[in-house]
């Protein structure tokens with residue numbers, strides 16, 4: 001079975017103490033993940049070490065960064081490099097979340113640089129893609145996400161693409177309470193997998209986890225995750241409430 005992932009994206013929420021308590025509460029549920037299941041907490045930079053320590057003894061639980069800078073090192077005041085994340089033993093990094101694309105003007109080309117740096121440091125990128133409402137309404141969402149993959153990922157070798165996690169996050173569903181239907185999610189995930197297959201072959205495409213993100217909640221996770229090409233979720237709002245995220249982890253295939 002392909003790897004199934006429940007990934008929390010805390011964004012710029014919670015104090016350190018609140019974050020620590022949230023992790024304690026989630027881990028207190030003692031959900032034993034199967035070999036093919038993972039839970040990942042993408043937390044603010046100052047909480048990475050704490051989160052990594054919290055999950056250190058837990059099988060298949062990981063800390064992730066929500067971002068990294070697209071240059072190796074140097075005079076970039078306030079930025080955090082991939083090498084720094086690697087030195088903290090961080091295994092995952094969210095790359096290209098729509099909020100970064102929108103508010104920080106991150107382009108597909110910049111994101112390709114981030115992906116490269118992550119892979120050089122053995123950090124798996126959780127690469128986000130997804131269309132805005134206007135694109136969905138125009139019916140060009142497939143072409144739009146295909147371009148995002150082509151411009152940020154398709155320079156990678158087959159070996160490298162196997163180390164990527166993709167998160168399909170329709171922008172119109174993020175933080176809006178409006179979730180894609182299971183049909184919409186499955187259709188897009190199957191499309192993404194076919195795009196990867198056309199470049200790298202089916203065997204490799206079948207190994208790449210594709211997460212759904214966009215108002216995943218405790219009460220819809222099971223249905224979304226039951227789609228054959230949906231391999232879990234990237235979860236914002238509902239990952240901030242212990243009981244909800246516990247339910248979401250339990251909804252993994």
Ligand code: PEP
Pocket residue numbers: 009011169173174175176177213214215216234235236237238
């Ligand atoms: C996200 O943060 O990537 C996200 C999908 O947020 P939400 O679950 O709140 O829609």
